[in-house]
Amino acid sequence: MYPKTVKMYIPLVLLILVIFNCKDSEKTTASENSNKAFAVILQENDKVIEAIIKDSEKNPDLSSLISSIEAGKSVVVENGLKRALEEEGRILQDAKSMDKEGLYEAISRFSEHLSTAINTGGVKLEGYNRFYCPMVSKYWMAKGTDINNPFAPDMRDCGEIKN
Helix, strand or coil: CHHHHHHHHHHHHHHHHHHHHHHHCCCCCHHHHHHHHHHHHHHHHHHHHHHHHCCCCCCCHHHHHHHHHHHHHHHCCCCCHHHHHHHHHHHHHHCCCCCHHHHHHHHHHHHHHHHHHHHHHCCCCCCCEEEEECCCEEEEEECCCCCCCCCCHHHHCCCCEEC
């Protein structure tokens, strides 16, 4: 069916494909400094979410969260994570001057972006989840598994984990 020379190279080609495929499927692991930086960012994010829940009429102060992102950019060494932090910082900077609905939309985009960066960048953090509320079509990040929707004061228990 195949010439002898082609048959001879098939195992070699298969071996090369397996080797390259294994390298591509290896999961990235973030550095210890990156893990610590993202832990601080998530702690500051928790404070923003708690502020929204406490007083949904008032826009939360984003300055500490933005500062934690800026500090993270100076210690994170992985290029993908560093670029993610730059985008997350831009999202929140823009959100500072928005009305409540625009701010909520920005926090949702920030949460989606942050979750993606953590998952694809190999950041190892225990206990944090990405939640989604289908009623308001928004995401948020929070510690634990209890649903406490910051975007719908009359439906605090509306949402689901979407890791």
